[in-house]
Amino acid sequence: xxxxxxxxxxxxxxxxxxxxxxxxxxxxxxxxxxxxxxxxxxxxxxxxxxxxxxxxxxxxxxxxxxxxxxxxxxxxxxxxxxxxxxxxxxxxxxxxxxxxxxxxxxxxxxxxxxxxxxxxxxxxxxxxxxxxxxxxxxxxxxxxxx
Numbered sequence: 001x002x003x004x005x006x007x008x009x010x011x012x013x014x015x016x017x018x019x020x021x022x023x024x025x026x027x028x029x030x031x032x033x034x035x036x037x038x039x040x041x042x043x044x045x046x047x048x049x050x051x052x053x054x055x056x057x058x059x060x061x062x063x064x065x066x067x068x069x070x071x072x073x074x075x076x077x078x079x080x081x082x083x084x085x086x087x088x089x090x091x092x093x094x095x096x097x098x099x100x101x102x103x104x105x106x107x108x109x110x111x112x113x114x115x116x117x118x119x120x121x122x123x124x125x126x127x128x129x130x131x132x133x134x135x136x137x138x139x140x141x142x143x144x145x146x
Contacts, residue, residue, distance in 0.1 A: 003077045007047040008034030009059055009085045010124075012132050016105035017124055018092075019116070020054060023101050029115045032082060032124075033103070047083055055103050056093035059085040065127070065134045070118050070144040080118055080143075084132065118143035 009032060011018040019030040035050035037043060044061050051059045061083045070078040092103050106114070108128040111121055120143060127134050
């Protein structure tokens with residue numbers, strides 16, 4: 001099994017960040033909207049496609065914020081590339097995906113009690129507190145936790 005590349009969008013609106021709720025294999029967690037890069041697709045193309053597919057928003061990538069990895073004990077390896085984006089003012093509509101169970105904007109103080117995968121909660125809080133700016137490290141390392 002090779003490395004899966006996942007792009008995700010940091011979408012900020014009125015001081016809140018958009019997360020999607022997944023349920024898979026009996027586990028529920030929140031993550032940035034996004035998904036896998038397909039063969040012969042640029043990161044930007046994949047990001048735009050995935051955000052439309054997941055939440056029906058059109059986005060423009062502005063900059064790469066950080067890179068993290070999820071390397072599980074079952075040898076599954078995901079490389080996460082998280083981008084700050086500008087989103088249109090459209091209404092969020094969820095795609096029909098059995099794993100997707102919701103989408104919601106959260107303020108920084110609301111993130112503390114959430115299970116977020118990969119474990120980038122502190123980075124997301126810092127982004128919100130700094131009004132969309134990220135001053136942390138580009139490479140965050142392995143953020144997988146069972």
